[in-house]
Each structure stands twice: as structure tokens, then as C-alpha cells.
Amino acid sequence: MPRKAKKRNLETGSQAAEVTPVLAETDPTLSSEASSDKLTTRRKRSRTASRPATNSDLFPGESVHRLASSRLIWEGANILTQREDLRWEKSEDGLCYESLISKGKGFLSFWLTQDLFSKYPSVLESEAALALIEQFDIRAACMHLIYSAHATQLDRPWEQQFVLNDRQLERYLGLDKNKNLNRQEKLQLMLELAKQPCHLLVYVSYPDQGRVPSFTVSRTWLWEIAEPMLHFQECLQDDSGNSIGEQTLVGFTLSIRCGNWAKYFLNEEMRRNREGYYEYGILSQQILQDLMSTWHHYEGAARLMTWLLFKTKINRDSPMTVEALLKIAFGEKTLQLAKSNYRDRAKIVRSWITSLKVLMEKGWKITRDAETYPIQYWVEDAESGLLAQIPDDPEQAAEFWAKDAASEVGARLTDKTKRMRGQFEQLLTSKIWIQPPQIVAEKLDDIDEARRINSKVEPKRRSVSLATDDIPKFVSEKPTLSIIESGAQLKRLRLAKGMTQVELAQQMGRKESWVKMIEGEKRKIQPQYQEKLIQILE
Numbered sequence: 001m002p003r004k005a006k007k008r009n010l011e012t013g014s015q016a017a018e019v020t021p022v023l024a025e026t027d028p029t030l031s032s033e034a035s036s037d038k039l040t041t042r043r044k045r046s047r048t049a050s051r052p053a054t055n056s057d058l059f060p061g062e063s064v065h066r067l068a069s070s071r072l073i074w075e076g077a078n079i080l081t082q083r084e085d086l087r088w089e090k091s092e093d094g095l096c097y098e099s100l101i102s103k104g105k106g107f108l109s110f111w112l113t114q115d116l117f118s119k120y121p122s123v124l125e126s127e128a129a130l131a132l133i134e135q136f137d138i139r140a141a142c143m144h145l146i147y148s149a150h151a152t153q154l155d156r157p158w159e160q161q162f163v164l165n166d167r168q169l170e171r172y173l174g175l176d177k178n179k180n181l182n183r184q185e186k187l188q189l190m191l192e193l194a195k196q197p198c199h200l201l202v203y204v205s206y207p208d209q210g211r212v213p214s215f216t217v218s219r220t221w222l223w224e225i226a227e228p229m230l231h232f233q234e235c236l237q238d239d240s241g242n243s244i245g246e247q248t249l250v251g252f253t254l255s256i257r258c259g260n261w262a263k264y265f266l267n268e269e270m271r272r273n274r275e276g277y278y279e280y281g282i283l284s285q286q287i288l289q290d291l292m293s294t295w296h297h298y299e300g301a302a303r304l305m306t307w308l309l310f311k312t313k314i315n316r317d318s319p320m321t322v323e324a325l326l327k328i329a330f331g332e333k334t335l336q337l338a339k340s341n342y343r344d345r346a347k348i349v350r351s352w353i354t355s356l357k358v359l360m361e362k363g364w365k366i367t368r369d370a371e372t373y374p375i376q377y378w379v380e381d382a383e384s385g386l387l388a389q390i391p392d393d394p395e396q397a398a399e400f401w402a403k404d405a406a407s408e409v410g411a412r413l414t415d416k417t418k419r420m421r422g423q424f425e426q427l428l429t430s431k432i433w434i435q436p437p438q439i440v441a442e443k444l445d446d447i448d449e450a451r452r453i454n455s456k457v458e459p460k461r462r463s464v465s466l467a468t469d470d471i472p473k474f475v476s477e478k479p480t481l482s483i484i485e486s487g488a489q490l491k492r493l494r495l496a497k498g499m500t501q502v503e504l505a506q507q508m509g510r511k512e513s514w515v516k517m518i519e520g521e522k523r524k525i526q527p528q529y530q531e532k533l534i535q536i537l538e
Helices: 003-008 071-085 126-135 140-151 166-173 183-199 268-272 285-294 299-314 322-330 332-340 342-361 394-406 413-417 423-429 438-457 487-496 501-508 512-519 527-537
Strands: 064-068 088-090 095-101 106-112 162-165 200-206 215-221 223-225 229-233 248-258 280-284 365-368 431-435
Touching (some): 071 095, 071 106, 183 200, 183 248, 299 342, 299 438, 322 332, 342 423, 438 487
Antiparallel strands (some): 064 280, 088 095, 365 431
């Protein structure tokens, strides 16, 4: 069936009617955030209602957490950060952004809606969609990343919802340390940012990938949000019971669920059966706070940071071309202007060097290809700061310049620092390597190691020679785990399950330090914990 015909017959897979009313109750099995906030009363002042329970915090014992990282999540982040710089096209339904998969064998299509709380949301037409895109705030990508991390806490995120509140978001984003905004401004900002990722609708046509067959997902929410529950401080009352003043917003609670896409991209059971995927990376709290602090003055750096969070999860060893990174940081239109106009070229070069410097300051490790990358366009640091070698003493400086002038053409300092005609084109084709901050890189290494272990311990199937009239059977060669003998073995088993030390400790009802000491061979596994560990890790 032609692609356009497929789109024409799409039906919106809304789940709004199925959302359970968690917001109206308090569940003591969830986070301690559920404790009610009872205000002290004066006169006949009413207490505020109890706050609903929330899901566990993302960063309770360490500053990183799993992050859903499928191509669909990646493109959602690109929409929120690159906005109108992406190639939006008019379709029969409305303005659409389409991302091709496997050289056009499959695709993801995104639309926009204003009907956040409707069972059957309508797609925005071109002008209205463009107006909404222009209103997108880069900081909304932080909310998108937070949702992607919370979704990994659920077993069936396409059916279950996660609940979070203003206090959690404030800590995640670092707004609790922001002294420039008052409480009301912070709440309004977080509410607005929280809604923006929920304007996206997505349709999936995914091709065969290895042993996983192709599939499609009808148009569905990227994130389905229930109407936020607002918490107000009750007004003071006089002796007659009449309210004095106005209610004050003191908090909110959000209930969010993944669209139907999660059944194929966050489904461990379907991954095991080779019918779907469970793709995840690593999100650090510091990256969220870096995005919040850089977006205004260094938008290019914020856009690169978000994009690289997903790119470096897939491949951290291959170099990237500068031209591709410039398109992501500043948009294709800006790059085309720079190619034809020297003023725009100078502007984009300054912004590029500044963006590299910001990323380096935030812990990203960036290495230039010395053979292709012109030194004139690199960040001035201890390694490349050529001017730093000029002596401060006037006589020594004069001697330095005399020697430099006598050097061969191309080897002189003035030759190395002067930007020559044609070097911008050389910059575009040059390459750099980028590694994420160390804490993220280490966790990604753990994921890679777990995959290698899984590929080795995965049961191999071999046919058994039987009589000609018997049906061949498959025998598993995986041995039964009876005891965990060492900390090294515990670590291998934990990584093979894709678990962090915090997650294992929580399931065991112990502290993270308990797991660390065992894996560090500083403590032995007591017999009473063997059975439970084996149940969790086998």
C-alpha cells in the first residue's frame, strides 16, 4: 500500500479514556512524595488536600538513570530543540515531519495537536502547527528526557502511567537552586514545559531489523498526559467562614503514559521473543541541569548536547563531520547563508567555537582530527593555544618573532593562526570525535559489556540427531545457576541483566554500598541472600 494511502487511513490511538484516576488517591506503596502537606491553620483556615503518590525519583542514590533511547525518542528530542529548522512538509492531515529509517525502508511521521486532553485529538493544519513549533522551548526537551527515563521504571509503559510532581521536576532541573524566579514563576514554567512534549503525535512504519520483523503503529500520542492536578493553598477565612484573598498555587501533580509505540520499543518480553525492542541509554541529572543553564545564551551547544546524548549511545568511536554538526546546532538555512556570505560565515564560526568550548566545560570530551580539522577553528586551550607560547618579556618576544619570521611558509605562527581562503570549506569536511561526560560514558560501557556477556551466555540452539521419524528438538546449553561465588560473578550477572547497583540494591532491600562492597570483593555474600539474588539475576 502506498505511504500516503496508509497515512490517510490512520486512526488516532488515544488512551485517554483508559487512564486510571491515580491522581485522586494516595498510594503508600509509591514514593515518599505522597506524604500529605498539612498547613498550620490560623483562625478557620482549611488544610490543603493530600498530595497523590508519585513514582520513585530518578536520581535517588546516584546521578544517572536509564533513558528510553529508541529512534522515536531521539526524533522527539530533535523536534523540541531544532523546531522549525527541521524539514516540515504539508500532508493531507496537516504539517508533518518525516524521518526515514534504513534508507527509506521505514519511516516515522510526527504531527502536532492542541487537544492534549481529548480522546481523539485533531491534527493541526500548517499555519497553526508552525505557530506552535515556534513556541517550543528548548527546555521542554528536558521534560521529554525526564519522561523517557520514568518510562523505563514501568514493566508495561504502554498500559501503565507514571506520576510525578513539581518537587521532583524542580530537583531534576536544578530550579530548586534558582534564585531569580519566585515559587509561582517556577510552577508556571514547569507546567508549560511539561505540556510541550505532549503536543506530538507519531505514526511508525518500522522495517525488518535483523530477526525482528517489520511492524506499524497507528498514529498515537508520543506522551499522553492527563489534565494536571493543581494544588492550592486554601484562603484564610473570617469568623463567618468567608474567604479572605485568593487561592495560591503551591504545586501540581502530573500523570503521563507512553503512546502505543512503547509496546514495540519498551517491551522486554517482545525483545526476548524477537518481536520488538527494548532500547535504552543513560541520562545524567547534570546533563538536564546543563541544558537548563545553557539554552538561552548558547542555544547551539544545548541543541548539540541533546542530539549527542543519543548519538554517542549508538556509536562513540566513529568521527563526525563538522558540517553535519553545524546543521544540528544552527540549522541548514543558517549554514547555507554562511557558505555564501562572509559575515554570516564569521558569525557561525564564532558560535561554533563557543559551542565546542561550552561542551568541553560541561565534561564532553572532544578531539579534532589533526589531519583534516584546521587549527584556526579550534578552541583556544592548553593544547591548541598557539599564542600562549609568545613570551611576556619584550626582548624575548622580539627574539621569538624573529625566529618565527625566518621559519618556512606554513610553519610560522602567523600562518597557523590566520584563516585563509578555502579553509571554511575544509572545516565543513573535517572530522571530530565526541565522547559524553565520564559518568555517562562509564555507564554506557557497562551497557556494552552487558550486551557482550548476553551474546556469550545466550542459550545456543542445536539440533539433536534422532530417529528419522522424530522431530528435531532444541537443547539449551545454559547451565543452571546454583550459587554466586564471588563479587566479580555478581557484577557479570548484574550487567547481563542490564541493572545498576542501585536497582539491584533496591530489589534486595539493601543499600547500594552493600552491592558495591560485594562486587569490590570487600564483603562475601551471606547464605540467606543467595536464593533471592539468583531469582533476580538468573
